[in-house]
Amino acid sequence: MRRTHTMRLVAAVAAVGLATAACGEPPGEGGGGGQANGESDFVPCMVTDEGGPDDKSFNQTSYKGLLDAAEEGITAKPRLAESNAASDYEPNVDQMVKADCGLIVTVGFLLADATKQAAEANPEEKFAIVDFLYTDKSGKPTPIDNVKPLVFNTHEAAFLAGYLAAAQSKTGKVATWGGAKIPTVTIFMDGFYDGVQHYNKEKNKNVQVLGWNKKTQDGQFVGDFSNANKAKQISENLLNDGADIIMPVAGPIGESAAVAAKEQGDALIIWVDTDGYESLSKYKDIILTSVVKGMDVAVKDAAAEAAEGNFSNEPFIGTLENEGVSIAPYHDFEDEISDETKQEIDQLREQIISGELKVESDAAF
Amino acid sequence: MTDQDERPDAQAQDGGRDSAAATATEPKPDNRTEEEPSIGQRFLRELTTGSTALTFLSVVLALLIGAILIVVSDPDVHAAASYFFSRPGDTFAAAWTSASEAYAAMFSGAIIDFDEYTVGRALRPFADTLTYATPLIAAGLAVALAFRTGLLNIGAQGQLILGAILAGYIGFAVQLPPVIHIVVAMLAGFVGGAVWGGIAGLIKATRGAHEVIVTIMLNYIALFLLAYLLTTDAFQREGEDLPRSPFMLPTAELWRPIEGSRLNLGLLFALLAAVYTWWLLNRSTMGFRFKAVGLNPHAATTAGISVPRSYTMVMFICGGLAGIAGATQVMGTSLHLHTSIAEQLGFDAITVALLGRSSPVGTVLAAILFGALRAGATTMQAQTQTPIDIVLVVQALIVLFIAAPPLVRAVFRLKVRATTPVAPGSGGLA
Missing domain, CATH: 3.40.50.2300 (Response regulator)
Incomplete structure (x- = not known):
């Protein structure tokens, strides 16, 4: 008895809460459902490492680059695959290859092997990797035709x-x-x-x-x-x-x-x-x-380049000169x-x- | 000593399947008169004796709550819910689409992909499931076997790391002929994990230090040992300063039978480990002692079983099983060592053992279920943009429901009698 009473109370409170949030207008018949904005059908995709897109750090900043590109109408809404563990890297990259992505951005050196493998197996796909430059044993760069490295000095x-x-x-x-x-x-x-x-x-x-x-x-x-x-x-x-x-x-x-x-x-x-x-x-x-x-800027520029059909595997190296790296304003100081x-x-x-x-x-x- | 040892042994041999039930009921009255079983013991007993129906319903319930979370976190549903009172149908339609599409994507990523035309390709998702399940089977057994002996092995993570380090090093640094290379590396993995588990068992047996504390500490030591090793030239790739090892030599790579899939020979090793564990528990003298110690250490001592020796021995074997998980991970799946080689496998293994009711067969099935959840999760995320973390929540809920059987009984209005097991130790699926 007592329990049903409590349940009813909870349900009533929940209903009121929902009701206040649920009085909006429905969209017109025929409309809605489309992409947020921009007519671009170029879908950029991203695979993050275990940090995920809310790590307040490099995954998040990199993903912001794709969100910015979509907001400005340069690309369509991005797709994201977060990794929970190292063994998710390969499947996640493979899923993105299947998902008709215009550009697949992978974040961090941990994804370097999976990216290289997928890039070599799918030469028609385009990739970009944040924070990693492929090199040989002596440290000489070994570029891959369809992977653009985004690195920062x-x-x-x-x-x-x-x-x-x-x-x-x-x-x-x-x-x-x-x-x-x-x-x-x-x-x-x-x-x-x-x-x-x-x-x-x-x-x-x-x-x-x-x-x-x-x-x-x-x-x-x-x-x-x-x-x-x-x-x-x-x-x-x-x-x-x-x-x-x-x-x-x-x-x-x-x-x-x-x-x-x-x-x-x-x-x-x-x-x-x-x-x-x-x-x-x-x-x-x-x-x-x-x-x-400036990982967000680098990622956004890479997505824009690829969306315009100007993809290149030329590494982007962020420097003070190209403002890929900088020091922030002093604000309160x-x-x-x-x-x-x-x-x-x-x-x-x-x-x-x-x-x-x-x-x-x-x-x- | 030997005299008393023989007696239960004989019973185990001719009693066969019934022996567990027979002995399980024996020590109970003894125990009552001396002292009440501790909370830990009761918890372990409840774990190993729940019914299959309860396990199944826990999974169903967890998936249902997962569906609600998928619906609640979907922006399309939010959009439809904002005008709920004008057109409520939209909200329900959006909710249904959201949950059903997510779970359909998960199914197609874990079991069969109906969009593929050949049988081989359509079943590749199931191969992914088994790939994810492989280390979970071996590590799950490491936890389950300890449960059966009355020990909480929280250290599968560290044991797995040690196994991966040793197997990995042999795999990328030592030149050996084919086949022999795999066997030696796999053995090294077993030994690495076994030593790590054995340390905890030995400390428990000789000094009485609680295995939970010791194994947790050993997890950290293993993790930092791996992190340290990966900063040394011996473990790093030439010309790099990154914490990752060279790839396995081709002779040490576990064979991958399906083109384009990561499923590998490691599964066979994991299944062999399961068969061995089953044999150990149900057909061997040593396993009989382990179970007796697990059911009631006082009674086991009285019966002439050395409890300290059982603790050391079982932790040695458990560590070895977890070490095999580490070896399959490095030789079969990732093909190189890196700092997160063990992922959360050692902790997921605890869940798997709980779900499998600590029986070898149950553990294998539970590991496959968890493998399916993880394989399905990547597809679900890619196709429907449902957050991959939902799967972690579902896994956690499964544990919660299994740890709280009365809750599940109440939800499904099960009668207590229907779920009361006949014999402790023989519950579940073994």
């Missing part, structure tokens, strides 16, 4: 962030740590390290970098991109060692560094991949700047950073673009 932008961090540090110690020790992560750390060293050379200072040493290629890593506890612990250790600015290079668990910095009180964060002021707005008051890797530092950073950017200043990394493309 993020060390150029991270160099500027490192310089800024060194200039803003009060303790004379800055830090960086990574999710896993893979080239797409260490390339950020190399750039950051060199930026700090450049500041020391120019200003005759001795700002230290904790968590990474470019020369020995050794530093602090979580081991994966999911262990938030360990990420926080590493951040706390670095803060305790005196660092007051941290650049975590770890996708979603980079947030742990922001949590630790906020708890500590006067530490700051440099975010990576996206502008953290927007993507991690909860911590916007401690985000000094971000090293932005606009006033705290001296005009002198801002000018120096602008100058460094010009020097890197012109080739006057060489920024190097083993992981660069």
Whole structure:
């Protein structure tokens, strides 16, 4: 008895809730059902790795590129296949091959083998892969006719962030740590390290970098991109060692560094991949700047190229020059950073673009 | 010692199929008088004794709730629901289309694709299902066998990783003749997992440390060991600095009988593991001891069975079974080692063992069901853009319902009597 009573109550509440949401007008007879906008019938597809399209990191940014392309009417609505596990990569790519995609974008080096296999088996399909360049044993590129690599020389932008961090540090110690020790992560750390060293050379200072040493290629890593506890612990250790600015290079668990910095009180964060002021707005008051890797723009451009029939397997390499990589606006720190530092950073950017200043990394493309 | 050992042994031989039932009822009264069985023991007993009907209904119920989630998360249904009162039919039509198309796509991706014209191609989805099921069978057995001995083996994940490391290394780094290469690598996989499982068993047996804690810790150690190894030159591909190993040498690749499908010889190894486990549990002295320890360690001790030795031995074998899962994964499916080679297989294996009621046959069938869900999920996602995570929810719901039999009984208004098993240990499908 009592139970049916409760059930009725729940049902009534639910009904009221539905009713308020269900009073809209039906679409006209004949209309509706069509594609959101744009007449393009070019369907771009994407296969993500285990992070999925809501990882606040590189899968999400890459997928945004396809969504942007659809919104602007360049392509039709994109199709997405998310992977739950490594053994889903091949089936997902195969499914997309079957699904009449105009371009299949795969995200991350983990999908490199599956992409190569599908590309070679289906030479008429077009592919693009984010963050991976096929090379032979000596590191020489080995292009595949129907795969366009989209890669980023993020060390150029991270160099500027490192310089800024060194200039803003009060303790004379800055830090960086990574999710896993893979080239797409260490390339950020190399750039950051060199930026700090450049500041020391120019200003005759001795700002230290904790968590990474470019020369020995050794530093602090979580081991994966999911262990938030360990990420926080590493951040706390670095803060305790005196660092007051941290650049975590770890996708979603980079947030742990922001949590630790906020708890500590006067530490700051440099975010990576996206502008953290927007993507991690909860911590916007401690985000000094971000090293932005324009995966969305690269993916969108690749989709547009393919939609217009101009697909090429020429790799896209994001640099400061083509704005494939950049540092985000200073936002709330606009006033705290001296005009002198801002000018120096602008100058460094010009020097890197012109080739006057060489920024190097083993992981660069 | 040997005297007392012989007695149940003989019983097992001539008692045959009934032996489990006979001995299972024996220790019970003893136990009552001494102490109540712990919650863990009761939980394990409930697990191994549920009825097939209950299992089936749990799956049905989980799929129904999955259908509701598919409907609720579909933008087309949202669109139709916004004018529900003007034209309610649209909402129901959209809901039906959404759920039925998703499940139809899942079926065509997991069992038969009716759009294909040749039998071979039409059945390729089922081959995908079996591919996904292969490691789940072996790892599921690793958990099921431990359940039967009264142990919760949460460590299949770590055991699987160790198996993959050893089998993988032999597979890509050691030159051996064909056939022998596969046998040696597979054995290495077994040994790797067995050592990892054996450590947990030995610590439990000698120091009494709870196997759940120990195996969870060993999972982490295995994961980080793999991550570390993949940063060394010995394990990385030449000219790369990525955490992935070279491909298996052709002699170590498990044969793929169907062109274009990843189904491989690993399935045969997994099924052999199932047959071995069945034989072990139902026809061997050692398996008889394991079951006796699982039903009541006190009674088993009284009967002269060494409980510590059984714990060590069973964890050794369980680890080996999980190691075989790791070996099939690296030699048959991915063909190289990488940091997520074990995926969530060791944890899915727990679910599979639960669903299979800890019997070898049940575990094989449950693994095939889970393989079907995973194979179907990729097709469902590609064709209907239904989020792949729905499948994880369905898997989780299955466990939930199996762990809560009264709930399922209430939903389907089953009488308790109808689902009460006759004999513990012989429930399920074995």
